[in-house]
Amino acid sequence: MTAESETLTAAEVANKLKVSVETVYRMCKAGKWPATKVGRLYRFTPEQYQRIIEPPAAPQKPRTQRRNIDRLLRSA
Structure with a gap:
């Protein structure tokens, strides 16, 4: 099987x-979906397609600076 047959158009x-x-x-042009550009066309590997559908x-909430300072002081 060749790489060409494994890719999706x-x-x-x-x-x-x-x-x-x-x-x-x-x-794809916006960079939101992974793809490989071949000339003017886009091709998708099975891994790239999987990343699109997953x-x-x-996102995790960032810890506040105060929490980080408190954690550092407790560990010291």
């Missing part, structure tokens, strides 16, 4: 996600 990704091809191109991890 923008049309295939659009079909799987039930969105338009224009949406796929727009998301929900993003919820």
